[in-house]
Amino acid sequence: MNTAAQPSQGRKRPNILFLFTDDQRFDTLQALGNPEIVTPNMDRLARNGTVFTQAHIMGGTSPAVCAPSRAMLLTGRTLFHIPPSFAVPWSVGKSDRGQCPYVTFPERFREAGYTTFATGKWHNDPPVFARGFSHGAKIFFGGMSDHLKVPVNDFDPGGKYPKNEQYIGKKFSSDLFSDAAIEFLEGYQDDAPFLMYVSYTAPHDPRMAPKKYADLYPPDTISAPKNFMAKHPFDNGEMTIRDEQLAPWPRTPAIVQREIAGYYAMITHLDDQIGRVLGALEASGRADNTIVVFAGDNGLAVGQHGLLGKQNLYEHSVRVPLILSGVGIPKGKQSDALCYLLDVFPTLCDLAGVSVPDTVEGKSLAPVLASDTAQVRDSIFCAYRTFQRMVSDGRWKLILYNVKGKRTTQLFDLKNDPWELSNLADDPTHAGRVAELTRLLKEWMAKTDDVCDLDKPNWT
Numbered sequence: 083m084n085t086a087a088q089p090s091q092g093r094k095r096p097n098i099l100f101l102f103t104d105d106q107r108f109d110t111l112q113a114l115g116n117p118e119i120v121t122p123n124m125d126r127l128a129r130n131g132t133v134f135t136q137a138h139i140m141g142g143t144s145p146a147v148c149a150p151s152r153a154m155l156l157t158g159r160t161l162f163h164i165p166p167s168f169a170v171p172w173s174v175g176k177s178d179r180g181q182c183p184y185v186t187f188p189e190r191f192r193e194a195g196y197t198t199f200a201t202g203k204w205h206n207d208p209p210v211f212a213r214g215f216s217h218g219a220k221i222f223f224g225g226m227s228d229h230l231k232v233p234v235n236d237f238d239p240g241g242k243y244p245k246n247e248q249y250i251g252k253k254f255s256s257d258l259f260s261d262a263a264i265e266f267l268e269g270y271q272d273d274a275p276f277l278m279y280v281s282y283t284a285p286h287d288p289r290m291a292p293k294k295y296a297d298l299y300p301p302d303t304i305s306a307p308k309n310f311m312a313k314h315p316f317d318n319g320e321m322t323i324r325d326e327q328l329a330p331w332p333r334t335p336a337i338v339q340r341e342i343a344g345y346y347a348m349i350t351h352l353d354d355q356i357g358r359v360l361g362a363l364e365a366s367g368r369a370d371n372t373i374v375v376f377a378g379d380n381g382l383a384v385g386q387h388g389l390l391g392k393q394n395l396y397e398h399s400v401r402v403p404l405i406l407s408g409v410g411i412p413k414g415k416q417s418d419a420l421c422y423l424l425d426v427f428p429t430l431c432d433l434a435g436v437s438v439p440d441t442v443e444g445k446s447l448a449p450v451l452a453s454d455t456a457q458v459r460d461s462i463f464c465a466y467r468t469f470q471r472m473v474s475d476g477r478w479k480l481i482l483y484n485v486k487g488k489r490t491t492q493l494f495d496l497k498n499d500p501w502e503l504s505n506l507a508d509d510p511t512h513a514g515r516v517a518e519l520t521r522l523l524k525e526w527m528a529k530t531d532d533v534c535d536l537d538k539p540n541w542t
Contacts (some may be wrong), residue, residue, distance in 0.1 A: 085446035086099065088442055091263070092414075093274065094369050094371060095194075095195075095275045095413070095434050095435060095436075096254060096372060096373045096408070096409050096410065096433065096434055097194050097276050097277070097278075097371060097372040097373070098191070098196075098275075098276070098277040098278065098372065098373050098374075098375065098430060098434065099278045099280070099359070099363060099372055099373070099374045099375070099408075100277070100279045100280065100375045100377075101277070101280050101282075101327060101356055101359070101374065101376045102202075102203075102280065102281040102282065102287060102377055102378070102379060103147060103282050103284065103285065103349075103352060103376075103378045104203060104226075104281075104282055104283050104284060104285065104286040104378070104379055105285055105286040105287075105378070105379070105380060105381070105382045105392065106285055106378035106379075106381075106382075106402070106403060107378070107381040107382050107399075107401070107402070108135070108137070108378070108381060108398075108401035108402050109398075110285075110345075110346070110349050110403070111124045111125060111128060111403060112125050112377070113125035113129060113133075114128065114133065114135070114403075115391070118303075118304060118305060118346065119346045119349060119350065120298060120346075120350045121349060121350065121351070121353045122353065122357070123353045123354070123356045123357035123360060124353050124356065124376060124403075124405075124409060125378050126405045127360075127374060127405045127488070128405055128436075129204075129408075129413070129414055130407050130408075130413050130414075131374070131405050131406050131407025131408065131409055131411050131412075131413060131415075132294075132407070132412050132413075132415040132416070132417060132450075132451055133404070133405050133415070133416045133417070134401075134404040134405070134406075134417050134419065134421055134447065134450075135416055135417060135418050136382045136401070136416065136418050136420050136421060136462075136476065137377070137401065137402050137403070137404035137421050137422070137466070138156060138400050138401055138420070138421070138422050138423070138462050138464065139151045139154070139379070139380050139381075139400055139401070139402060139423055140160060140161040140364055140422055140424070140463065140465065141161055141395060141465040141466045141470075141472075142161075142380075142392075142393075142463040142465075142466055143161065143162075143169060143465075143467060144167070144169075144170045144173070144311050144467070145320065145323050145324070145325070145391045145393050145467075145475070146170070146205070146225050146423065147354065147379075147380045147390075147393065147399075147466075148205055148225065148286075148380055148392075148503050149169060149170055149205040149206060149225065150164065150169040150170060151172075151379045151380050151423065152204075152205055152206060152324050152379055152424070153168050153182075153206055154169075154423060154424040154428060155187075155379070155423045155424055155427070156186040156187060156188070156206070156210070156214075156427075157182065157184045157185070157186055157187075157424075157442070158187065158424050158425075158426075158427030158428060158438075158439075158441070158442035158443060158444040159184060159424065159441065159442065159443050160424065160443050160530045161445075161530065162465075162530050162531045162532055162533060163443065163530065163531065164182070164184070165181070165182060165183070165507060167179060167180065167181040167182065168180065168206050168207075168210060169206070171207040179207045179209075180206060180207025180208055180209040180211075181209055181210070181241070182206075182208055182209075182210045184439075185439045185441060186210060186212075186213070186214050187214075187426070187427040187430060187431070188214030188215055188277060188279060189213050189214040190427075190431065190436060190439060191430075191436060192214060192215070192216055192278045194434075194436045194437075195274055195275070196274060196275050196276060196277045197216055197217060197270070197272055197274050197275070197276045197277070198214060198215045198216050198217065198276070198279070199215060199216070199217040199218055199219075199263075199266050199276060199277070199278045199279070199340070200214070200215045200217075200218045200221065200278075200279040200280075200281065200305065201218060201219050201221060201259045201262035201263055201266075201280055201281070201447070202220070202221070202222060202224065202255075202259040202262075202280055202281035202282055202283065203222050203224070203225075203278075203281040203282065203283050204223055204281065204329065205223075205224065205225050205494040207223065208223060208242070208243040209240060209241070211223075211241070211243075211254045212238075212239075212240075212241025212243075212322060212489075214393060215237075215279070217266065218237035219236065219237055219265065219266065220232075220236075220239065220251060220258050220262040220263035221234055221235045221236075221241060221243070221252040222234050222235075222255075222263075222283065223235065225484055226283065226286050226287070227255075227281065227283065228288065228290075228370070229254050229255040229256070229281075229284065229288065229290055229389070230253075230254055231250050231251075232250065232251045232253075232255045232258060232283065233249070233250060234248065234249065234250075234251045234258070235247060235248055235249075235256050235421065238239075243523045244339065248474075254292065255282065255283045255284060255531075256282055256283075256351060256352045257317060257355060259280060259281070259282055259283075259357050260356070260358050261364070262448045263278060263280045263359045264358060264359060264362040266278065266363045267359075267363055267365075267366045267368075268362060268365075270366065270368075273316050275371075275434075275455075280359060282352060282355075284349070284351065284352040285345055285348030285349045285352060286346045287325075287328060289341070289344030289345055289347070289348050290344075291344065291347035291348045291350070291351045292350075292351055294351075294417065295347040295348075295350050295351040295354075296343075296344070296347045298346075298347060298350060299342075299343035299344075299346050299347050299350075300343070301336070301339040301340040301342075301343040302336075302339065303523075304339045304342050304343050305385045306335040306338050306339055306341075306385065307338070307342075307384075307385055307501070308501045308503070309386045309387055309501040309502060309503050310333070310335060310338055310384075310385060310386070310388075310438040311333070311353070311387055311388035311469050312331075312333050313330035313331060313332050313388045314373060314387055314388040314389055315388075316483075316488075317486070317488070318394055318469075318470065318483055318485065318491055319393075319466075319467070319469040319470065319483065319484050319485040320391070320393040320394070320466075320534070323391060323393050324391075325389055325390050325391025325392065325393065326389065326390050326393075326540070328341070328390050329341060329390055332388075332471060333385060333388055334530070337385075338384070338385030339385075339392075341384050341385055341390065342384050345382070345384050350396045358374075360374070370409065370463055371409050372408050372409060372537045373408040373409055373410070373411060373430070373433060373434075374405075374406070374407045375404075375405070375406055375410045375426065375430070376403065376404070376405040376407070377402060377403060377404045377405070377423060377426065378402040378403050378404075379402070379423075380392045380399065380400070380402060381397075381398050381399040381400060381401055381402055382398065383396070383398050383399055384398075386398045386501075387442060387502070393466060393467075394466065394470065395464050395465075395466055395470050395471075395472040395481050396481075396502055397496070397500070397502060398426065400464050400513060402473070404421070404426070405449070406429075406447075408414065410433060411451060412451060415451075415454075416477070417450050417454075419447070419450045419456065419457050419458060419459070419478055420457065420458075420459040420460070420461065420462050420474075421447055421450075421458065421459060422444065422459075423477040424443065424444040424460070425444040425446065425447050425458070426444070426447075427442055428444045428445065428446040428503075429444075429446045429447040429448055429451075431446070432446045432448040433437070433448060433451075438459050445458040445459060446458070460475065460476075461473060461474060461475045461476075461526070462474045462476075462520060463523065463526035463527070463530065465527075465532060465534075468484075468533065468534055468541055468542050469485050469541065470482070470483055471523060471527070471532075471534065471536070472523075473498070473519055473523040473526060474519045475519075475522070476494055476496070477495065477497045478492055478493065478494070478495060478496070478515060478519060479492075479493070479494045479496055479502075479541070480492070480507075480519035480520065480523060481494075482520075482536065484522070484540060484541045487539065487540060491507040491508075491516065492505045492507055493505060493506040493507040493509075493512055493519070494506070494514055494525055495513065514541060520536070523536070526535060
C-alpha cells in the first residue's frame, strides 16, 4: 500500500462517489478537446480533478463487453482471471450464475466500515451484488433496455432479487438512477463514510434522448470522424454482430452523423443528471471529504473504421474516460500514464487507507496522482474473444487477428496517427518493431493465462 496516499492522521476516511457510464468513449467530453459536445458537469470534474487520458479496458470474452469490463473493475483482476460465472454469467448453469470467489471493491469497503449504496446497472447477476452493498435502490440486473422502461428491483437486504419482484421504472433511466442517488444523499445521517456506486445505462443504445437534448445536435452539424469508412477493410470476426446491425451498409457520412448526434444527445442528458447528483452531494455538506470517480465501462466506434460497436481493439473501443476529483486529488491535472479500469480498486483503497486484498492484480494510481512523472505500466494488453489480440507501449500499437484461419496484422504509430488510419505492418522498415511487439504480446498472454496460443493455426 502507498502510505503517502492514505488519509492524514486525524482526518475521517473519505466518502466515495463512483459515477459509471455505459458505452461512453474516452473523447466525449468538451474539456478533453471535443468542441461538438456539451458536457459542463463532466468538464467541471475534469477541471477540478485529475484526468487519466490513457485509461483502458482489457477487452472482453463476450460481445457484451461491458459485463467482463465491470467484472474486472469490481475485482481488480485481469480478463482471464475472472470466472465466467461472474464475467459472463449467462454462459454458465443457473445455479452457478453470478458467483465469484474474489472480493469486490464495494465488498472490501463494506468490510472496512463503509456504508455501501448502489443504484443502476449491475450486469453480473445478484449474488455478488448482495455481498457488496448494504443499501440500494432502483437496481437493474441486466445489460440494456428501453430507457423509458427499465426493469428494476428495490433493494433486498436478503439478497434474493426474484424476477417476480421487478417492476418498470417510471422515468428515463438517467433520471431514475440519479433520483435514487440523490434520495440516498439527502437522507444519509450516519457518521460512517459511504461508498456510492451510481451505474448508468446511458449512453448505451437505444439512443433515445429526450427531445430537448436531441434538438441540440442536428446531424448535419456533426463532423464525420477522420477515420470514417464505408466498411471495415477486412473481416474482424464480428462484422454482423447486433451492434453493427444498428445502421445499414455501406455506411455513409450522413448515417454516421445521425448515429453520433444521437450518441452525443444521450451524453448531454446524462451530464445534466450527473450535475444533479453532484449538486446533492454539495448540498449534503459532505463534498469536501468525498472522492468522485467518473468512468465509462468501454468505448464505442459509432462510425469509426466502418464500425458501430465495441467488439474491436481500436482506441475508440478500448479507451475510456477516467477522472478522479475531490479531496486529496490534484486539480487541473492530466496524466498520460497507461492504466486500466481495474487499477481503480487498489487506487481507492490507497486513497482511503483501506488494505488491498491479495487477489487484486491492478496497480494503484496513487503514485501518478502524487507525481507528474510517475508511471505504473509500460504497456497495455487487450483481447477480444479468441480472434483479436492487441499490445501497445503507448506509442506503437500492434493488433493481430485470426478469423476463420485468416491472419491479419496492423501496426499503428499512435503519436503520429491517433485515428489509426495508416497500417505500417507490411513496411519492411518496421519488421523489427512488429517482431518486438509480438514478443511483448506473447509475454502478456502468458502472464495473464490467455486461452489462446499465437503459434497454433487458429490460436486455440
